[in-house]
Amino acid sequence: xxxxxxxxxxxxxxxxxxxxxxxxxxxxxxxxxxxxxxxxxxxxxxxxxxxxxxxxxxxxxxxxxxxxxxxxxxxxxxxxxxxxxxxxxxxxxxxxxxxxxxxxxxxxxxxxxxxxxxxxxxxxxxxxxxxxxxxxxxxxxxxxxxxxxxxxxxxxxxxxxxxxxxxxxxxxxxxxxxxxxxxxxxxxxxxxxxxxxxxxxxxxxxxxxxxxxxxx
Amino acid sequence: xxxxxxxxxxxxxxxxxxxxxxxxxxxxxxxxxxxxxxxxxxxxxxxxxxxxxxxxxxxxxxxxxxxxxxxxxxxxxxxxxxxxxxxxxxxxxxxxxxxxxxxxxxxxxxxxxxxxxxxxxxxxxxxxxxxxxxxxxxxxxxxxxxxxxxxxxxxxxxxxxxxxxxxxxxxxxxxxxxxxxxxxxxxxxxxxxxxxxxxxxxxxxxxxxxxxxxxxxxx
Numbered sequence: 249x250x251x252x253x254x255x256x257x258x259x260x261x262x263x264x265x266x267x268x269x270x271x272x273x274x275x276x277x278x279x280x281x282x283x284x285x286x287x288x289x290x291x292x293x294x295x296x297x298x299x300x301x302x303x304x305x306x307x308x309x310x311x312x313x314x315x316x317x318x319x320x321x322x323x324x325x326x327x328x329x330x331x332x333x334x335x336x337x338x339x340x341x342x343x344x345x346x347x348x349x350x351x352x353x354x355x356x357x358x359x360x361x362x363x364x365x366x367x368x369x370x371x372x373x374x375x376x377x378x379x380x381x382x383x384x385x386x387x388x389x390x391x392x393x394x395x396x397x398x399x400x401x402x403x404x405x406x407x408x409x410x411x412x413x414x415x416x417x418x419x420x421x422x423x424x425x426x427x428x429x430x431x432x433x434x435x436x437x438x439x440x441x442x443x444x445x446x447x448x449x450x451x452x453x454x455x456x457x458x459x460x461x462x463x464x
Numbered sequence: 465x466x467x468x469x470x471x472x473x474x475x476x477x478x479x480x481x482x483x484x485x486x487x488x489x490x491x492x493x494x495x496x497x498x499x500x501x502x503x504x505x506x507x508x509x510x511x512x513x514x515x516x517x518x519x520x521x522x523x524x525x526x527x528x529x530x531x532x533x534x535x536x537x538x539x540x541x542x543x544x545x546x547x548x549x550x551x552x553x554x555x556x557x558x559x560x561x562x563x564x565x566x567x568x569x570x571x572x573x574x575x576x577x578x579x580x581x582x583x584x585x586x587x588x589x590x591x592x593x594x595x596x597x598x599x600x601x602x603x604x605x606x607x608x609x610x611x612x613x614x615x616x617x618x619x620x621x622x623x624x625x626x627x628x629x630x631x632x633x634x635x636x637x638x639x640x641x642x643x644x645x646x647x648x649x650x651x652x653x654x655x656x657x658x659x660x661x662x663x664x665x666x667x668x669x670x671x672x673x674x675x676x677x678x679x680x681x682x683x
Binding site for chain 1: 469470471472473474475477478479480481482483486487488489490491492493495496497498499500502503504506507512516519520528532534537540541544549550554555558559560564565568569570571572573575576577580581582583584585586587614615616618619628630633634636650652654657660661664665666667668669670671672673674675
């Protein structure tokens with residue numbers, strides 16, 4: 249069976265649009281949801297919250313040893329406190345940061361559904377929620393990394409973290425070499441979403457103009 | 465429940481296909497399903513474990529052939545009917561056929577940011593001291609409950625070691641069934657990959673978060 253991911257036939261799409269619109273009308277008419285609240289929710293997760301949040305956290309940890317220690321000790325406070333970033337709340341109530349080193353590479357999954365640290369990464373990409381990743385990364389993480397075009401030395405210990413509870417994991421990728429003297433904002437541009445899940449590493453600075461926007 | 469959601473270790477789904485510059489939503493209706501699910505949830509008629517349970521109760525063939533937000537939509541419809549907010553006939557017809565519940569209030573748009581910032585923390589006061597400590601060897605129970613649980617099949621009956629104590633948290637196995645939060649100690653348990661898969665793995669270890677009732681001391 250070929251699980252459907254995000255490809256939709258045109259006819260399916262319009263059928264779904266009609267069905268969902270009818271449900272929305274029902275819920276609004278019955279007074280269960282405020283249509284303006286729906287717009288706020290969509291705007292929040294489509295435009296405001298995303299991996300650029302997590303990238304700032306990682307960049308801070310790269311330049312500030314005390315912050316890094318705090319992040320690894322109590323990520324919920326280090327990320328969510330008003331004195332730092334204030335990235336907190338839904339699907340990030342209990343945060344844990346996982347430090348990648350030359351010896352240890354961490355990868356995060358939710359095999360049972362799609363648990364993901366929304367306040368720092370936004371909503372998960374389709375592949376993270378789909379059967380190929382959820383089924384395979386816990387048994388064959390190197391095969392999954394190969395799908396991302398990535399190979400790690402055979403000596404690297406690969407630790408997979410299955411988010412089965414309300415703990416949300418953020419990978420702290422290694423700081424790339426050749427970035428001495430870079431500002432936090434410049435460093436954040438090297439931090440990809442995938443590097444904070446563990447299916448990638450931070451970008452090589454030689455391929456990036458300092459200060460460019462962060463990619464995948 | 466041994467449903468199709470419990471995917472760890474299954475094979476044959478093909479490669480992971482990352483999408484460059486992926487948008488948050490792939491169709492207009494996905495935006496609406498996402499927002500409707502959260503906004504309807506704000507009425508407090510179900511908890512997160514009930515929502516997961518509703519999605520997992522789809523027949524396996526249906527679950528595996530549905531896209532992510534199709535699963536969300538079907539879960540939402542089930543919850544709305546189960547709580548008497550809509551009738552099954554209304555969901556099918558797509559129009560109102562019965563009076564609304566009058567005891568519910570929608571969360572207003574200006575209250576959404578604070579609601580999201582508050583989230584739904586699952587940590588609670590512990591009712592008893594933790595049974596296990598970091599470093600302890602534990603064995604997960606061999607169990608196959610017909611109801612919602614968060615112990616995946618691939619880590620049942622396996623020996624691992626506790627690497628972190630996360631506090632006492634709402635217990636999904638009861639919370640999903642309306643039997644109360646019954647907070648239990650939550651541990652992160654590391655399993656050697658060979659303990660889980662024998663020789664057929666490229667992982668070094670897998671960690672899962674396990675509530676205390678899932679664990680027994682390793683003999």
